[in-house]
Amino acid sequence: xxxxxxxKNLSFKYAQEGKxxxxxxxxxxxxxxxxxxxxxxGSGKSTLCYCIMGIIPHIYQxxxxxxxxxxxxxxxxxxxxxxxxxxxxxxxDPDTQLFSPAVEDDIAFGPENLCIDRKEIDRRIVESxxxxxxxxxxxxxxxxxxxxxxxxxAIASVLSLNPDIIIFDEAxxxxxxxxxxxxxxxxxxxxxxxxxxxxVENELKNLKMADCLYVLENGVLHEEEING
Amino acid sequence: MFKKLDVRTKIIIVLCIxxxxxxxxxxxxxxxxxxxxxxxxxxxxxxxxxxFKKLSNVWYIFLVLVLLQSIFSGSGQKLLSIGGxxxxxxxxxxxxxxxxxxxxxxIISATIMTTSNHREIIQGLxxxxxxxxxxxxVSVAIRFLPMLSSEIKNTLIAVQLRGIEIEKLKFFKRxxxxxxxxxxxxxxxxxxxxxxxxxxxxxxxxxxxxxxxYLILKFRAIDYFIIPVSFLLAISLILYYYFFx
Numbered sequence: 421x422x423x424x425x426x427x428k429n430l431s432f433k434y435a436q437e438g439k440x441x442x443x444x445x446x447x448x449x450x451x452x453x454x455x456x457x458x459x460x461x462g463s464g465k466s467t468l469c470y471c472i473m474g475i476i477p478h479i480y481q482x483x484x485x486x487x488x489x490x491x492x493x494x495x496x497x498x499x500x501x502x503x504x505x506x507x508x509x510x511x512x513d514p515d516t517q518l519f520s521p522a523v524e525d526d527i528a529f530g531p532e533n534l535c536i537d538r539k540e541i542d543r544r545i546v547e548s549x550x551x552x553x554x555x556x557x558x559x560x561x562x563x564x565x566x567x568x569x570x571x572x573x574a575i576a577s578v579l580s581l582n583p584d585i586i587i588f589d590e591a592x593x594x595x596x597x598x599x600x601x602x603x604x605x606x607x608x609x610x611x612x613x614x615x616x617x618x619x620v621e622n623e624l625k626n627l628k629m630a631d632c633l634y635v636l637e638n639g640v641l642h643e644e645e646i647n648g
Numbered sequence: 649m650f651k652k653l654d655v656r657t658k659i660i661i662v663l664c665i666x667x668x669x670x671x672x673x674x675x676x677x678x679x680x681x682x683x684x685x686x687x688x689x690x691x692x693x694x695x696x697x698x699x700f701k702k703l704s705n706v707w708y709i710f711l712v713l714v715l716l717q718s719i720f721s722g723s724g725q726k727l728l729s730i731g732g733x734x735x736x737x738x739x740x741x742x743x744x745x746x747x748x749x750x751x752x753x754x755i756i757s758a759t760i761m762t763t764s765n766h767r768e769i770i771q772g773l774x775x776x777x778x779x780x781x782x783x784x785x786v787s788v789a790i791r792f793l794p795m796l797s798s799e800i801k802n803t804l805i806a807v808q809l810r811g812i813e814i815e816k817l818k819f820f821k822r823x824x825x826x827x828x829x830x831x832x833x834x835x836x837x838x839x840x841x842x843x844x845x846x847x848x849x850x851x852x853x854x855x856x857x858x859x860x861x862y863l864i865l866k867f868r869a870i871d872y873f874i875i876p877v878s879f880l881l882a883i884s885l886i887l888y889y890y891f892f893x
Contacts, residue, residue, distance in 0.1 A: 473850055500846075501855035509850050516843030519791060521765035528862035533852035541862045581852060 425449035429486035443639035454617040456630030469589040507585040508578035514570035518562040530581035548576035568599030650691035655764040655772035657871040664882035669753040678749040694759040714744030
């Protein structure tokens, strides 16, 4: 069986660092599932996200062993921009994810890169704004939005690419309860539409809707009971 | 009317103003071009008040430029000498004024571009057949400057919150403080720029050699009028200076 995402024996050590931050990780992610990953600060959660997105080894270098496979293809042999067709990521800091003068331009950026025609881009803008509840901000300047609104726009920008795997890398850590609840409901919607969702968070309260929970500690990933 | 000009027209206007400014060395013509650049900036809705306010903070640089030009191009009537060394000449002052005018024309004409947002500028360059990687590089550079400025402001506020009154510091201590904050400011700004570039790649930037565009710029009647007039005036001015003046 080919999984949307499969991690095989993944180990990683940043250049100039003594020990591995990830140690022989194995993980299979299926469609229509929310997989939660938690762990203390510095445990390597973001590093794992970077490995999935190909940011490691293409942008950040170090010693990488094992494989990350997207639909059976190793990400180490794909460009980050190629991986983006199948996997999208929302980072913790919305300020580095929005770079256009209007919200609709930011949402259109991904589909434009995929050479999608204007009519379809327009449809995707409307759809992603509806999913995130940000319709009224379509023509707003992202710099003038609140932190929570910016993060929802960053999510809409990734949704417009329509990737099969969506990673939320501590996307709720800077949000108030109302915005975090909105993000959780978006995750639920994505699961229903058949996407593989990976929610990486420090706070367990944000991971209650997950189908399976993994804890990353000392570079090792182990599965935990959701209600445990 | 001018406020709704296409960004490509604005690029052409800027080129047509700044090219004669660089090629012509006549203070009268430069003054005329300077006046035109101010008028056009006002018509297009530039915030000239803010530009002049910012320039007023660095007026002494202009003074130094005039003096340097005066000292090193010692042509014309001697106005001030110390010992055997000529400090100020009439020709030198004219050269200095020309240099400052040239600089002001370029700065003020460039403000015309600030009346369009950077998405429009990217699209304008793309529709001028500039490769999109280059136009986005320009856009990131445009975004980098406010990022650097806000990083400097935040760091200075952080320093002040620790009880240091920057205004009361002596000159050399102030320089030493700026040297102290230079690296963290630069590193944080570079980190943010790297964050933006990762976010762009993670959204399929450069996945294909071409990309479509949601925004399409279209020329209006006023653009079709302004573009040839701008070219005509710029070329006439250069020809007049080189062949008839």
